[in-house]
Amino acid sequence: MENKLLEAMKFRHAAKEFDTTKSIDEETFNQILEAGRLSPSSFGLEHTKFIVVENPELKEKLQEASYNQKQVTTASQVVIILSRIKDVMSNSVYAKELFESRMPKEASEFLINFHGSFTQNFSEDEISQWSKKQAYISAANMMTMAAYLGADSCPMEGFVESQVQEILGIDPKEYGVAMVLPFGYRNQEPRPKTRHELKEIVEFRK
Amino acid sequence: MENKLLEAMKFRHAAKEFDTTKSIDEETFNQILEAGRLSPSSFGLEHTKFIVVENPELKEKLQEASYNQKQVTTASQVVIILSRIKDVMSNSVYAKELFESRMPKEASEFLINFHGSFTQNFSEDEISQWSKKQAYISAANMMTMAAYLGADSCPMEGFVESQVQEILGIDPKEYGVAMVLPFGYRNQEPRPKTRHELKEIVEFRK
Numbered sequence: 001m002e003n004k005l006l007e008a009m010k011f012r013h014a015a016k017e018f019d020t021t022k023s024i025d026e027e028t029f030n031q032i033l034e035a036g037r038l039s040p041s042s043f044g045l046e047h048t049k050f051i052v053v054e055n056p057e058l059k060e061k062l063q064e065a066s067y068n069q070k071q072v073t074t075a076s077q078v079v080i081i082l083s084r085i086k087d088v089m090s091n092s093v094y095a096k097e098l099f100e101s102r103m104p105k106e107a108s109e110f111l112i113n114f115h116g117s118f119t120q121n122f123s124e125d126e127i128s129q130w131s132k133k134q135a136y137i138s139a140a141n142m143m144t145m146a147a148y149l150g151a152d153s154c155p156m157e158g159f160v161e162s163q164v165q166e167i168l169g170i171d172p173k174e175y176g177v178a179m180v181l182p183f184g185y186r187n188q189e190p191r192p193k194t195r196h197e198l199k200e201i202v203e204f205r206k
Numbered sequence: 207m208e209n210k211l212l213e214a215m216k217f218r219h220a221a222k223e224f225d226t227t228k229s230i231d232e233e234t235f236n237q238i239l240e241a242g243r244l245s246p247s248s249f250g251l252e253h254t255k256f257i258v259v260e261n262p263e264l265k266e267k268l269q270e271a272s273y274n275q276k277q278v279t280t281a282s283q284v285v286i287i288l289s290r291i292k293d294v295m296s297n298s299v300y301a302k303e304l305f306e307s308r309m310p311k312e313a314s315e316f317l318i319n320f321h322g323s324f325t326q327n328f329s330e331d332e333i334s335q336w337s338k339k340q341a342y343i344s345a346a347n348m349m350t351m352a353a354y355l356g357a358d359s360c361p362m363e364g365f366v367e368s369q370v371q372e373i374l375g376i377d378p379k380e381y382g383v384a385m386v387l388p389f390g391y392r393n394q395e396p397r398p399k400t401r402h403e404l405k406e407i408v409e410f411r412k
Contacts, residue, residue: 005211005214005350005351006240006241009241009347009351012244033408034212035212037402037404037407038212038216040218040220040361046402051408052411055412058411103397129335136339136343136346137342137346138346139343139346140345140346144346145211145212155343158324168411191309193244195252196243196252198240201252204257204258205257205258205374206261
């Protein structure tokens with residue numbers, strides 16, 4: 001039995017450089033964004049926002065802030081994945097309004113209290129880390145969708161967060177930068193994928 | 207144009223309880239594990255391991271450690287997603303051996319040094335947070351694969367990490383618990399999915 005999604009996951013690799021003669025078209029890219037949008041998040045707070053950089057001068061600056069990794073300027077779209085900080089803190093206006101807009105009063109009151117107590121002892125850094133973890137779920141789904149549609153990506157953690165925030169005019173109290181995620185088409189075939197075997201990383205308790 | 211993966215992402219929801227008359231069969235569950243195994247990780251360090259709990263008594267104990275959420279005992283498989291700590295620290299034996307086994311000497315030496323300098327100023331907690339973020343990528347891909355195959359899941363952060371470690375005999379210096387992730391089949395249809403519109407969460411810089 002063929003499983004096209006498993007094939008896509010085998011096809012996916014971290015492209016170190018993209019083919020600059022190709023661009024991901026709008027219809028394909030829109031489905032990649034949809035994969036990010038539809039992703040789950042803790043309490044359904046939708047922690048994640050996306051800045052899509054297509055502007056060549058901005059890509060140049062972002063590449064400098066990313067240890068000059070060539071993925072950034074050779075990508076057709078560079079997605080900067082932002083993770084909410086202020087919005088997802090205990091008793092934030094954003095959280096209250098989101099819960100109230102999405103469910104009946106009784107359920108929203110329960111979630112406002114539950115989220116409030118879950119996060120009330122989090123430091124600002126813990127809030128930021130928690131939010132970034134949610135962003136990684138969106139990132140994973142966007143990379144998987146890209147591969148499913150025959151496109152490529154490269155998840156990047158090697159960037160100076162404060163520089164990326166400054167380049168894009170992001171208030172560091174409002175949003176962290178969880179990942180720099182360029183998309184495009186590979187310019188060469190990767191070496192064969194290497195992974196632990198399942199039996200090395202899975203343990204059953206039957 | 208139909209996109210079966212996008213349909214799967216719309217089908218996926220956080221199941222609050224599973225149908226206890228149904229079980230995910232071995233072939234399907236194996237593909238879910240494969241999705242976790244094939245996921246990317248920082249430096250390709252494969253930060254993530256999986257304990258699959260099928261034993262009813264263990265599920266009971268895990269449910270108690272998870273604020274008594276019914277997903278745990280009603281799931282056919284509960285995956286405890288572990289994130290490596292000691293293994294992924296600066297200059298660990300695990301990292302050195304992994305790099306050396308996967309690539310030529312020059313490339314492995316470069317990565318050993320790069321990983322070493324990237325992580326050398328991380329506290330143990332920062333290592334753990336970094337590792338958990340990688341685990342969220344695997345979790346996302348496993349949930350997506352489950353949905354693609356018509357199965358359900360529920361990403362859970364509401365658990366007492368130290369209790370889960372104790373129940374499963376996990377050394378907290380070796381592994382964090384990134385997520386409790388039960389799988390099964392939904393026992394009722396969810397309310398319609400609510401999300402921000404794309405234009406509310408995406409900004410283009412052209």
